[in-house]
Amino acid sequence: MNYAVSPLIEAVHYPPISEVRSWAADYNNRLEFPLIDLCQAVPDYPPAQELTNYLAEAVADPLTARYTPDEGLASVREALAGRYKRIYAANLSTDNICLTVGASQAFWLAMMALCQAGDEVIIQTPYYFDHDMGLSMLGIKQIYAPFDPADGGLPSVAAISRLITPKTRAILLVTPSNPTGTVTPPALIEKLYALAAEHKITLVLDETYADFIVSDSAPHQLLSRTDWGKNFIQIMSFGKTYSLTGYRAGLLLASERFIHHALKAQDTMVVCQPRITQLALAFAAENLDSWVAGNTRMMAKRHERFCQEFAIPGNPFELVASGSFFGWVRHPFKGLTGRQAAKRLIAEAGLLTLPGEVFGPGFECYLRLALGNIGEEMIPEAVRRLREYR
Secondary structure (H helix, E strand, C coil), X not given: CCCCCCHHHHCCCCCHXXXXXXXXXXXXXXXXXXXXXXXCCCCCCCCCHHHHHHHHHXXXXXXXXXXXXXXXXXXXXXXXXXXHHHHHCCCCCHHHEEEEEHHHHHHHHHHHHHCCCCCEEEEECCCCHXXXXXXXXXXXXXXXXXXXXXXXXXXXHHHHHHHCCCCEEEEEEECCCCCCCCCCXXXXXXXXXXXXXXXXXXXXXXXXXXXXXXCCCCCCCHHHCCCHHHCEEEEEECCCXXXXXHHCEEEEXXXXXXXXXXXXXXXHHCCCCCHHHHHHHHHHHHHCHHHHHHHHHHHHHHHHHHHHHHCCCCCCCEEEEECCCEEEEECCCCCCCHHHHHHHHHXXXXXXXXXXXXXXXXXXXXXXXXXXXXXXXXXXXXXXXXHCCC
């Protein structure tokens, strides 16, 4: 081509999962054993059958093919508000909800409405790579909060406090973490919220994997406050929750005033979340709580099996942190980057993993393993290939 592209986007690395899959394609015809995909965090189980049956009927309705309001159908947002009240004891209304094309679009809405080029956002490392990529494209400066492997990378209130400047607009945190799987405890989330409120900035939580926390209590208590909207925004995806990743079932939760402004960007981006996705969300929110709980237990069992297999003596890889969907692993290849290590594992062990450096600077010695992709029966074989790798 003989025209320029934005230098901001030119400086951003290629989508990591697409990059790894291109490596796998190169090796695919030369492998002596089948590939095991630990690359992308996708549930390996299908949606609930009753949801699939419901959507099959919904597709036949011509109305399903039409636009909805930008923020989503009121009935769908009401169903989701009811779910939030059950799980979080939330003080919210449908006007606090904007339905989005996945959590990724919710993130873009949040950052575009919060920030302008030159502003700063504090990100806990290792971060979710799409967040860092998006901030770079928007010209927003990323300020990286340090990682402490001793506690699985939990955010430090003191460390984050030292990073706040007059240009800071938000503290951005993913919990449970992607890539480490670490769950930030409710009490620590409260302290981060208090820090944000003190500095008149926003705590932005991406809770894409919150439904896979095994607990009888809510992931945090922020939404039960009457004033939560002053300094809190939630980014949410139900793609993993309901095994609807291809439906792009996301949500932005914020104050009514913030949603009002975010809808300006929503209208220019996608207009609205697809109606079929909205119908799926409403049905799921009203009918699938027990189905979700069963999958949460199943994923917890997979994680437990993964940790047991990893702990068998002789494993040259170190499990630094993990959770229901992820293992954050230090690789044993001295002098190799994460990309070089990941390529080596494809070629010599038939394992697809993600290189650590896509989750932040200084993480070249790490790999992310995604556990959702494989059933429990495949976990021993996947870990055996790591354990016996020489």
